[in-house]
Amino acid sequence: MLLNSFNKSGVECGTDEAGRGCLAGPVIAASVILPKKFKNTLLNDSKIVKTSNRNILKKIIEEEAISFGISHVFNKEIDKINILNASILGMHKAIFNMHLVPDHILVDGNRFKVYNNIPHLCVIKGDGKYLNIAAASILAKTYRDEFMNLIHEEFPMYNWKQNKGYPTKEHRAAIKKYGVTKYHRLSFKLLPDQLKLEL
Incomplete structure (x- = not known):
């Protein structure tokens, strides 16, 4: 049974991201x-x-939450600041995009940076322990799936509708055959043999 929140008093948000390993x-x-x-x-x-x-x-x-926020950190930014910093930036931006400022932040995972001096707690596998983090994980995942379905129409050969950008054999084979797109993260190990790919 998931707990509603960590803090019994005050306003607490849960935050999570999707697409880190893509x-x-x-x-x-x-x-x-x-x-x-x-x-x-x-x-x-x-x-x-x-x-x-x-x-x-x-x-x-979305109907029952007191407040929620969504944010996107795109591949070019990920390549500039690395995936860990991009994940934390995304969570910061999502908190900023809420219409209510929380008193406490529950974070899925073990890494975070202080946001606006608001106390926070990192919880490993928190999306399976707290409802507010689980809710954030659902929104992050569904919004990302929708985005990947959309860009699949632009580049159907990578089958993002199915693999959502994750490193499946099919996705890597498509990169080897067709090269990279404007949506690929060039700082990632796109192919096992680390071929230098040009846009």
């Missing part, structure tokens, strides 16, 4: 403040929730 596309982060008595038996870490249920939960979270 070869293409942005990192998308989300931040969510849930009502104190929010409960939903479907809600869990987005990685173990079925796609159909994730889409149901997205609607519920």
